[in-house]
Each structure stands twice: as C-alpha cells, then as structure tokens.
Amino acid sequence: MxxxxxxxxxxxxxxxxxxxxxxxxxxxxxxxxxxxxxxxxxxxxxxxxxxxxxxxxxxxxxxxxxxxxxxxxxxxxxxxxxxxxxxxxxxxxxxxxxxxxxxxxxxxxxxxxxxxxxxxxxxxxxxxxxxxxxxxxxxxxxxxxxxxxxxxxxxxxxxxxxxxxxxxxxxxxxxxxxxxxxDMKAVQWSKLLMNLNNALVALSGLPLTRELADRRWRRILAGQIDEALAAMKAAGMEPARITGLPPSLLPKLLRLPDWLFGLLARRMLAIDPEARSSMWDDLERRRPTEIDDLQGAVLSLAKQTGTPAPTIERVAALVRQAESEKRGPPGLTPEKV
Ligand SMILES: NC(=O)C1=CN([C@@H]2O[C@H](COP(=O)(O)OP(=O)(O)OC[C@H]3O[C@@H](n4cnc5c(N)ncnc54)[C@H](OP(=O)(O)O)[C@@H]3O)[C@@H](O)[C@H]2O)C=CC1
Ligand SMILES: CC(C)(CO)C(=O)C(=O)O
Missing domain, CATH: 3.40.50.720 (NAD(P)-binding Rossmann-like Domain)
Structure with a gap:
C-alpha cells in the first residue's frame, strides 16, 4: 500500500x-x-x-x-x-x-x-x-x-x-x-476485561493510577474479571494475551496487597496521573456511556451460558443510574459499590 x-x-x-x-x-x-x-x-x-x-x-x-x-x-x-x-x-x-x-x-x-x-x-x-x-x-x-x-x-x-x-x-x-x-476477536474480549475497569474509574471519579493503587477497587475489578472469564470459558472462548500476563492470572495479580501489586505491576502502572477512562469522560460530559457494550456484552454472554455475574450486574446498574442522573461521576467509595 x-x-x-x-x-x-x-x-x-x-x-x-x-x-x-x-x-x-x-x-x-x-x-x-x-x-x-x-x-x-x-x-x-x-x-x-x-x-x-x-x-x-x-x-x-x-x-x-x-x-x-x-x-x-x-x-x-x-x-x-x-x-x-x-x-x-x-x-x-x-x-x-x-x-x-x-x-x-x-x-x-x-x-x-x-x-x-x-x-x-x-x-x-x-x-x-x-x-x-x-x-x-x-x-x-x-x-x-x-x-x-x-x-x-x-x-x-x-x-x-x-x-x-x-x-x-x-x-x-x-x-x-x-x-x-x-486473532482480533480474542484480542477484543481480552481488552473488554481491562475495560471492566472503565466503570469503576467513572463511579469513583479517581484518576486511574489512584484507583488501581487501592486494593479495595482492584478486588471489585478482579471480581468482575472472574465473572467475565467464567462466562467466556463456558462459551468456549479464550481471551488473547495482550499484556505481559495471561488474562487468567489478572484477578490474582489484582488481589495482591498494594505494595506487592505496585512492585509487580510497574509496567501496567506507567500511566499519566491525569488519565481516567473514556467512561469517566462520558459521565463528566453528561453523555451516554458505553456500559451496554462493555459490562452489557459480558452480561449477555453470562445469560447465554447460564453463568452468574452479580458484580458486573451491580456495577452496570450503578453506571446506568449515574448516567440517567446527569450529575457527573458520582464519586462513590468501593464500599458503596
Ligand atoms: N478515550 C480513550 O482513552 C479511549 C477510548 N477508546 C474507545 O475509542 C472509541 C472512541 O472513544 P473517544 O475517542 O474517547 O470518544 P470521544 O467521545 O472523545 O470522540 C468521539 C467523537 O466523535 C464525535 N462524533 C460522534 N458522532 C459523530 C458524527 N456523526 N459526525 C461527526 N462527529 C461525530 C463526537 O462528538 P460529540 O461529542 O458531539 O458526540 C466525539 O467528539 C470508543 O469506543 C472508546 O471506548 C479506546 C481506548 C481508549
Ligand atoms: C483506559 C483504557 C485505555 C483502558 O481501560 C480505555 O480503554 C478507555 O479509557 O476506554
């Protein structure tokens, strides 16, 4: 070309x-x-x-x-x-x-x-x-x-x-x-696992580095990823390896104590302090979010395969509520999620 x-x-x-x-x-x-x-x-x-x-x-x-x-x-x-x-x-x-x-x-x-x-x-x-x-x-x-x-x-x-x-x-x-x-389908499903964090950044209003530095938020992300991986497995899909780590190990890494996570995930945390997520941008500008295409895509797969996804359901509901209230990112704590 x-x-x-x-x-x-x-x-x-x-x-x-x-x-x-x-x-x-x-x-x-x-x-x-x-x-x-x-x-x-x-x-x-x-x-x-x-x-x-x-x-x-x-x-x-x-x-x-x-x-x-x-x-x-x-x-x-x-x-x-x-x-x-x-x-x-x-x-x-x-x-x-x-x-x-x-x-x-x-x-x-x-x-x-x-x-x-x-x-x-x-x-x-x-x-x-x-x-x-x-x-x-x-x-x-x-x-x-x-x-x-x-x-x-x-x-x-x-x-x-x-x-x-x-x-x-x-x-x-x-x-x-x-x-x-x-293997773009597998790449996209793998990226979707990362994008399950967009909602947590949007709900917390925190910059990505601060949100990821807090184990309480990482545990919620790990819970969502576990549910998504179970639905993908039941559907016979394997997400591609797009970071240094196989997707199946992500929940383990995320659940580590803050100091150890900070040490092991140094490459993953090379992020500008201003970065948040595109879903945070949408709540901030009072626009519709991509929740139906991110959490929603996993919920459809979970329904098809009969696998439970209560954490993802709860996160999606909170984002839909914030979206309809049009008051910007709600600044929730992990305990509220
Ligand atoms: N932002 C990020 O860091 C990342 C985003 N992505 C993904 O990339 C995609 C794009 O995201 P992002 O760049 O953040 O989105 P933005 O909202 O910043 O950009 C999309 C732009 O397209 C404009 N637009 C929409 N419809 C039309 C139209 N018919 N004619 C002309 N302009 C139009 C929008 O205008 P208006 O605002 O008026 O609607 C908006 O300015 C999303 O799927 C997102 O998830 C992926 C990785 C990172
Ligand atoms: C933050 C990032 C790069 C990964 O979640 C993203 O895809 C987004 O903001 O939409």
Missing part, C-alpha cells in the same frame, strides 16, 4: 480520533478529520496539539489540518476510514459511510467493545471492515485550553485485524505503534 497518496479519514474527531489522526498527519499522511461542535471549532481556530507520556509534544497549525463537520467532504475521497466514535454512535456513522464512502474504502473500527466491527459490517456490505483495538488512554485538554490538546496517557500498540497488505505500516508512525493480528 503506497503510503503518502492514501487519504485517511478519521470518523469521529474526539480523544482517540484526534490522537491517532494527529500522529498520522504529523508523519505526513493525508488525514481528513470528521468531527463536530466544540472540537471542530477549536481545531479550525487554533490547530491541534499532540503529546504523550514519552515526552513528545507536537503541534499542527490550523491551516495544515483538514477538519470538517461535513461527512461528504471527509469521506468521499477516503481510502481508509478510522471509526473513532463511541459505540452508541456506530450505527449513525455506518449510515454516513454507506452514503458517502467509496465501495473500495477500507473501514477500521478503533472502538472498544466486541460488536462494533460487526455493526459496521452489517450496514456496509460493499466495504471491507476490519476490527481494531486501542490499548492506551487519551486525555483531552480542559475546555478553553488552546490549542485543543490530546495526550496519550499510557502505553501500548494498536492492534488491527490482518488481511490488508501494508495497513499496519501505513498507520504505524511516530507516537503510534500498530500491529496486525489474526
């Missing part, structure tokens, strides 16, 4: 879309950002700042950015579309792609959850749709900071489904490691 001539559209210019698209644009790739509202206005006015916990801090001037809220303009000449909207907006984005993207466009879902690539496939029979997985957290600058900044707050390589020659090379640029994988 010849790199410089390809046009890459970012469908959903938010945290992940602006970080990934920003790294690609900085590397000289042609990038169209499709976004809306506050972020489109900010990027048009002041450009984009892209930083990371490895110390990179780079800027793109507004004149060098192709940013629009017009789907036709962003999508019609795209060779690759990276879908970076939240799960609840996937169907809407799929309809825009069906209307505006070329049949030979390759669509890559860079979303959490295990069902978004399939939702896109169902609406886009002509296009090739690949699943992807983003392991790192991205923090957006607070409202009013200029230029709008996206900061990669933890480590890890993006994984994309194999099958399109040169795709990992096209997307793998400075600040952005990309690996092609043949």
């Amino acid at each position: 010849a790199r410089q001539e390809k046009t890459i559209a970012v469908a959903g210019a938010g945290s992940i879309g602006c970080y990934v698209g920003g790294c690609l644009a900085l590397a000289g790739r042609k990038v169209n950002f499709l976004g809306r509202g506050r972020i489109v206005e900010a990027m048009r006015r002041d450009g984009l700042r892209v930083s990371d916990l490895d110390g990179r801090d780079r800027r793109i001037d507004p004149e060098a950015l192709a940013v629009t809220d017009d789907p036709a303009m962003a999508l019609r000449n795209a060779d690759i579309v990276l879908v970076t909207v939240k799960s609840g907006a996937t169907e809407e984005m799929a309809a825009l792609l069906a209307a505006h993207a070329r049949p030979d466009t390759i669509v890559v879902s860079l979303q959490n959850g295990v069902g978004n690539a399939d939702k896109l496939r169902a609406k886009l029979p002509a296009q090739r749709v690949l699943a992807g997985m983003v392991p790192f957290n991205v923090v957006q600058s607070p409202d009013g900071e200029a230029p709008f900044r996206v900061h990669r707050a933890s480590e890890g390589k993006i994984m994309v489904e194999e099958g399109v020659d040169g795709l990992a090379g096209l997307l793998g640029v400075e600040g952005l490691g990309v690996e092609a994988r043949s």
